[in-house]
Amino acid sequence: MYTASCSSVTWIVIKEGKGAKRGEADKAYDDMTSFEFVLVLHIMIDFGITNDLCQALQRKSQDILNAMHLVSNTKILIQKLRDDGWENLLQQVLLFCNNHEIEVPNMEDHYIYGRGRYRQPKDRVTNLHYFRFDVFNAAIDSQLHELDFRFNDEMIELLYLSSSLDPKRKFQNFKVDDIYKLVSKFYPADFTEQEKLNLKSQLDLFFLEMMEHPQLDRLKSISDLCRWLAETEKGEIYYLIDRLVRLVLTLSVSIKNRRACFFSHEIDKDRTVIAWRMII
Incomplete structure (x- = not known):
């Protein structure tokens, strides 16, 4: 799927040849073939552990107690991913980049936003610090915060x-x-x-x-x-x-209500944004 998507963007560049559309396609291709983009894709794959919860909460037959257990267990798995999942994730991303000839930044170098002439330094933090704490941990913390907010003790x-x-x-x-x-x-x-x-x-x-x-x-x-x-x-x-x-039955989190969980990922010249939302 990844290779096909990159090929499609390349085809657009060749077909259009010039103008704004080529510029947009060039930018999209640069983003898709960056280490940061690949990392985010793999994070989203790991966040598949929330899928069972999302599917269960959409079933009208789901009873309240089972939903509570699913929420609790999902939070445990997400926390475990945060505590122990980084090294395994990084190895998977490095292997993927190697197989697709994607440049891997030196993790000890300072992180730089963007590529080409749009490159900008970021607060003198290393690539390793940025990818692990500002991207990986931040995405997980966002999910845990949302679950805690929707399903607090009360x-x-x-x-x-x-x-x-x-x-x-x-x-x-x-x-x-x-x-x-x-x-x-x-x-x-x-x-x-x-x-x-x-x-x-x-x-x-x-x-x-x-x-x-x-x-x-x-x-x-x-x-x-x-x-x-x-x-x-x-x-x-x-x-x-x-x-x-x-x-x-009028509870805003009634099991009868439908829910959907999704990720939105956006890359711009300023920063990578990973957002997770649960829609009630």
Whole structure:
């Protein structure tokens, strides 16, 4: 794929021959055949460890607890990549550059931005320091920061408590105390003090009825539970539980929402930018 892309750019240079398009193609070819570009490509390949998390969060059937475990394990793998992955990555990049006749800079020399007449020194740091800390570590830290921001301790607790409403496996995770804590801590303004007391009674009755109900096995998610409450009009009887279920389904990080993770890489005359974003 890399060789084909370089060949395509070269073909554009030959075909156009002159003018602005040739200049743009020349610049693109220079960027694509630079050590820095190859390094970024390999970093993106290593970041494939986030792919399973991204795919899982896009599945509507994904339950909350499994999503939490995936987030936690992905953060562990990313941190391990940061701590132990640099040497292996560098060897892969050097081998790739050797196979494709790409110039490899001396790692002990000072890093220089750009190529040709656009070359500029950067703060007197070595190539090794720049590539490892300003590119590799910075990209990983960006991902870890984003995951910590999206799934901080408070959000993890909210998701954990919400999982008590998950009807999978006949409400295996159903815990009255956790559901009551969910209401008290995260939805205090949505229930009066009297309603909070009534909620406990509703939860006890609701759980007993659910254990005897023949339609339980077809409920696979909190959204299924919400739909079932509406279709059977049980939501009118268990109106406090129905209200809570609807509140949980409005979570900005609800597993029902679709997510996509992607990298954007841009090379310009000033610096290399590697950005990672998770779209909710």
